[in-house]
Amino acid sequence: MKLAFNEATTLENSNLEDDLILCEKHGFDFIEIRLDKLKEYLITHSVGDLQNFFSSANLKPLSLNALEEFTFRNQTEFNLMKQDLSLMSEVATAIDCDTIVAVPTFGIEKDWEEIKRETVVRLREFLDLIKGTDLKLALEFVGYPDCSINTLDKAQEVVEVVGNPQVGLVLDCFHFYAMNSSYEALKNLSIDDLFLFHIDDCEGKLPGVLRDHHRLWPGEGVIPLETIITLLYEKGFEGPASVELFRPEYWELEAEKCISKAKDKTIHLLEKALQKILK
């Protein structure tokens, strides 16, 4: 299974320029570029510099992430978000990347039908902006109690209503586990809707209590990753798996150490899972 690196893993101990060099050096196949690191990079570099890097590297861009909390915004905020999407579209097209991640808003105490309606409307507005391109929008549900979409089945419902092949899902093992998403939903997930797969593990805290900083290297926590990978594999999903951690302790490591460790831990876990499947 191909391997990707999500830049959140080195959120505070590296930048895009170094993440690119180090991920290439350590043999990652893909990188998921964070919008904040991209904007910082573009202060001193051009989109052409990024294009040049990828044209001579084995490392390829997997996604740009993310349009954060895109629902229930006022018009000004949403227009700024559309501006972010325009920047991401321009960069994605230039570097031959086809996926942009969108994350729903937190702290919304509205009925599900209203949340669903708003999410669908906003995704369709984004779709208008990328009409005629090969770009795809990947909706990432977040396993926090107060996220407006916090389980796989609810995210699937939204994608179904949008009903456009340019809109699909991110399945993040931490978010799946953290609000007790159902295995039934995972079994029902269509591979065509699965745009990105985030691999991570976490401490043994209860669903509803878990937060991003409880994430652990794959294989070091309590998430039944092998079961999840087996289910996906049986559906025909072949990756890539993108390691995405937000653990402050890991941000204290040297960036290179963090990146090489992320690779080793993820490969080890994937090999273990795939060995079982192929037995």
Ligand code: ZN
């Ligand atoms: Zn994720």
